[in-house]
Every structure is written in structure tokens, then in C-alpha cells.
Amino acid sequence: MKNYLVIGASSGIGRALAVMLGENSNVIGTYFSNEPAPANNVTYVSFDALNDSTSTISLPETLDGIVYCPGSINLKPFHRFSEDEILDDIRLQVTGGLKAVQANVKALRNASDASVVFVSTVAVQRGFAYHTQVAISKGAVEGMTKALAAELAPHVRVNCVAPSLTDTQLAGRLINTEEKKEAHGKAHPLGRVGEPEDIANTIAFLLSEEASWISGQVIHVDGGRSTLNM
Numbered sequence: 001m002k003n004y005l006v007i008g009a010s011s012g013i014g015r016a017l018a019v020m021l022g023e024n025s026n027v028i029g030t031y032f033s034n035e036p037a038p039a040n041n042v043t044y045v046s047f048d049a050l051n052d053s054t055s056t057i058s059l060p061e062t063l064d065g066i067v068y069c070p071g072s073i074n075l076k077p078f079h080r081f082s083e084d085e086i087l088d089d090i091r092l093q094v095t096g097g098l099k100a101v102q103a104n105v106k107a108l109r110n111a112s113d114a115s116v117v118f119v120s121t122v123a124v125q126r127g128f129a130y131h132t133q134v135a136i137s138k139g140a141v142e143g144m145t146k147a148l149a150a151e152l153a154p155h156v157r158v159n160c161v162a163p164s165l166t167d168t169q170l171a172g173r174l175i176n177t178e179e180k181k182e183a184h185g186k187a188h189p190l191g192r193v194g195e196p197e198d199i200a201n202t203i204a205f206l207l208s209e210e211a212s213w214i215s216g217q218v219i220h221v222d223g224g225r226s227t228l229n230m
Contacts, residue, residue: 001025001041002111003060004207007049007100008069010036012168013119016196017067017203018042028059032070049096050088054103063107065115065207068097071138073170078132089137094144101148101158108156115207116152118145119199120162120218125226138162142218149216157215159206164222166194188223189230 002025009018009029015036018029022041029036030047045057049070070092074085097118101108108114120138123131142160149158165184167175175181175193185192202221205211220226 002064003062004028004065004067005054005057005059005063005100005104006030006067006069007047007054007096008032008071009042009044010034012069012170013163013166013196013199013203014067014069016200017069020197020200020204021207025064026060028057030057050092054100059104059107061107062110063104063114064111065117066100066104066108067117067119067203067207068100069119070096071119071121071170072134073174074133075130076133077130081133086133086136089133090140093137094140097141098144098148101152105152105156108152113209113212114156115211116148116156116158117203117206118158118160120145120160122162122164122220122222122226124162125220145218146216153215157206157211159211159214159216160218161199161202161206162218162220162222162226163194163199164188164225166196166199168196188225189228190223192223194221194223 004021004027006014006018006029008014010031018027019039021027022039027042029042029044035044118141120141123135124139145158145160199221
């Protein structure tokens with residue numbers, strides 16, 4: 001069985017992915033506050049992505065993949081966020097992911113077809129008001145994806161998925177009523193907001209051998225929002 005590390009597996013996309021991968025693989029999934037319900041072949045470990053190192057986690061000598069899911073959605077006018085708030089987002093979403101790969105690159109290289117997947121957002125591709133803080137950190141994630149893909153080739157593939165609004169706890173306040181969810185859904189050519197499984201399915205593909213010739217890509221799983229006009 002393959003071994004995967006999913007950082008941020010307590011809810012949303014990370015949780016859906018950990019459960020999905022656990023059907024056929026060993027998964028180490030991290031959580032920050034509340035330990036998730038048990039899932040087949042998933043071992044949950046408490047982990048603070050801002051302050052902890054994965055070197056403190058008992059991991060196998062071979063890792064077939066790392067997925068880094070922690071994120072934030074801080075929406076406000078650009079003149080209202082502080083430098084510290086920007087740096088906190090970068091530490092969480094960029095530095096945290098980089099440190100996870102740095103600490104485990106040897107284990108990744110021990111695998112025959114290792115894969116790393118980061119998570120960005122459609123807001124990097126599209127310009128949305130009040131998304132400056134989000135776009136800064138996630139734009140850096142996309143740049144990091146391509147640079148690491150070049151540096152770690154040919155032994156480790158590195159890709160990124162860029163969802164649009166997805167029905168997760170993180171986005172809860174944006175779609176906490178059926179009316180809000182329907183309204184946001186209509187902004188997408190495919191007529192709905194995303195579900196965690198929509199994104200998890202794509203990540204699982206990028207981790208798999210079927211994606212063995214894909215690296216350095218930002219895959220938009222966004223209901224068509226990044227490229228289609230209605």
C-alpha cells in the first residue's frame with residue numbers, strides 16, 4: 001500500500017481526500033483542534049501548521065505523496081489589512097507547505113512516483129474585489145508549485161489545484177444559507193458551488209500513477225468560473 005501525508009485533514013477537502021485515499025492506501029492526516037471521526041487506514045495526528053514541524057510526526061521512510069490543505073479566507077478591503085495579517089497568511093499557506101516538503105523530500109524520493117499537491121484558489125486567476133490578501137498568498141503558492149516542480153523533477157511531481165468557492169467549513173459564512181449558496185452557485189457556469197469531493201477527486205488523480213506525466217500545473221476545478229463567461 002502507498003503512504004500519503006495529508007496536512008489539514010480534519011474537514012473539508014482534506015477530510016474528503018483522506019477518507020478517499022484510505023480506501024486503498026495508508027494515510028497520515030493532521031488536524032489542528034478537533035480530531036476527526038475514524039476512517040479506514042487513516043491515522044490522525046494533532047499538528048499546528050503555523051508552528052509545528054512534520055519532523056515530529058512518526059512517518060514512514062517512503063512517502064508516495066504530500067498534500068497541503070491549510071488555508072484561510074480573509075476578505076476585506078485592501079486598505080484594512082495589516083502587514084502582519086499578510087505575513088500570517090503567507091506563513092500558513094506558503095511557508096508551511098514548503099517546510100512540509102523540505103522535511104520529507106528524502107521520503108518522497110524513496111518512492112517510485114512521488115507527488116506533492118498544494119491548494120490555491122480561482123481568485124488568483126480572476127480578479128475579485130476584497131480578495132487581495134487571499135490572492136497574495138495563493139499566488140505565491142502557484143509560483144512555488146512551478147519552481148519546486150522544476151527543482152524536484154524527475155523524481156517528485158508537484159502540482160496545484162485551484163478551486164472556486166467550495167462548500168466547506170472554511171467558506172461557511174459565505175454560504176451559510178440556502179439563498180447564499182444558490183446565489184453563489186449561479187455565478188458559476190456549471191450552476192453550483194463546489195463540493196469537497198469535487199476537489200479531492202482531482203487531487204487523488206494528481207497523486208496517482210495515471211498522472212505520472214503531469215507536473216508543474218495549476219489545475220482549475222472551479223465550475224468553469226476561471227475561463228467561461230455566461
